[in-house]
Amino acid sequence: MIKNILIKARQGQDLSKEDALKLLNVKNGSEDFYELLSAANQLTREEFDNKGYVFAQIGINVEPCSVDCKFCSMGKSHFAMNETKKKSINEILEETNILIQDGVDDLFLMTTADYPVEDYLKIAREVRNKIPDDVRLIANIGDFDKDTAFELKEAGFTGAYHINRLREGIDTTVKPETRIKTLDAIKEAGLEFYYCVEPIGPEHDYEEMVEEMIRARDYDVDVMAVMRRTPVKGTPLFDKGQITALELTKIAAVTRIVSKPQRAMNVHEVIPMTLLAGVNLLCAEVGANPRDTVSDTETGRGCNVHLIRELLIEAEYDV
Numbered sequence: 001m002i003k004n005i006l007i008k009a010r011q012g013q014d015l016s017k018e019d020a021l022k023l024l025n026v027k028n029g030s031e032d033f034y035e036l037l038s039a040a041n042q043l044t045r046e047e048f049d050n051k052g053y054v055f056a057q058i059g060i061n062v063e064p065c066s067v068d069c070k071f072c073s074m075g076k077s078h079f080a081m082n083e084t085k086k087k088s089i090n091e092i093l094e095e096t097n098i099l100i101q102d103g104v105d106d107l108f109l110m111t112t113a114d115y116p117v118e119d120y121l122k123i124a125r126e127v128r129n130k131i132p133d134d135v136r137l138i139a140n141i142g143d144f145d146k147d148t149a150f151e152l153k154e155a156g157f158t159g160a161y162h163i164n165r166l167r168e169g170i171d172t173t174v175k176p177e178t179r180i181k182t183l184d185a186i187k188e189a190g191l192e193f194y195y196c197v198e199p200i201g202p203e204h205d206y207e208e209m210v211e212e213m214i215r216a217r218d219y220d221v222d223v224m225a226v227m228r229r230t231p232v233k234g235t236p237l238f239d240k241g242q243i244t245a246l247e248l249t250k251i252a253a254v255t256r257i258v259s260k261p262q263r264a265m266n267v268h269e270v271i272p273m274t275l276l277a278g279v280n281l282l283c284a285e286v287g288a289n290p291r292d293t294v295s296d297t298e299t300g301r302g303c304n305v306h307l308i309r310e311l312l313i314e315a316e317y318d319v
């Protein structure tokens with residue numbers, strides 16, 4: 001029985017690694033499963049005041065990336081995109097304008113790891129000038145040091161999304177220590193911290209996931225997420241397949257409870273059933289997307305802002 005663990009969570013206590021593993025080992029579809037979802041849902045609705053969020057991400061470039069992640073369509077040794085591309089500042093501003101008019105709360109600007117930081121900062125300053133003060137701007141780029149973290153802040157970013165991925169250094173070419181240094185730089189610069197347990201595949205065990213949930217909590221994560229790996233044809237991990245939406249829903253609920261985000265809980269990609277499990281935000285995508293093989297993901301896997309808002313309203317979140 002998981003009752004006592006959920007009581008601790010509802011009292012605001014930190015759950016231990018063992019508690020988290022017990023929750024993850026609950027059988028999908030069992031009575032405990034629904035109690036778990038219910039606890040995550042209750043915590044989100046109460047702590048976040050029933051607020052739902054619409055996020056959007058613009059992928060700025062589609063180019064072979066030297067980090068060469070084995071799950072990504074832009075990894076240099078297995079590049080699986082239909083073209084290479086670098087968006088112009090005008091294209092980015094035009095897309096920004098549409099997303100702002102559509103009412104996004106947080107806007108992410110994503111690049112591959114090799115994108116020149118100076119160019120990125122220039123783009124960010126222009127985007128910041130075009131968006132209202134209450135819209136958060138989030139950096140999603142390769143690793144960076146403390147000086148760059150402060151430059152990001154000075155350019156108008158309010159937060160950064162950065163991850164020590166599952167099997168970092170094995171399925172990617174970046175060492176976990178490098179990722180951790182970047183996480184430290186984000187915190188030192190006072191940027192809001194966005195984290196994710198990702199990219200979850202059938203081969204990952206629960207211990208690996210719990211490590212990242214607790215890492216997020218230790219860093220006082222503002223916005224937390226889970227992402228299942230999308231098997232992209234042509235990438236080395238394609239044959240490993242994908243976990244089910246129900247399994248991801250359970251992992252989302254446990255992640256919500258264990259990592260204790262300050263503001264919101266997200267899931268990638270958009271999976272409506274997770275809205276029953278403490279997820280109160282979803283993300284629209286425009287441009288490059290490591291889970292897609294078309295360079296404009298809004299014509300492929302990416303969801304648009306209107307659909308996301310509708311899903312949140314249907315789940316009776318206030319948006």
Ligand code: SF4
Pocket residue numbers: 065066067068069072073074075076111112113172290
């Ligand atoms: S996931 Fe990011 S860092 Fe990894 S290869 Fe793709 S673009 Fe590069």
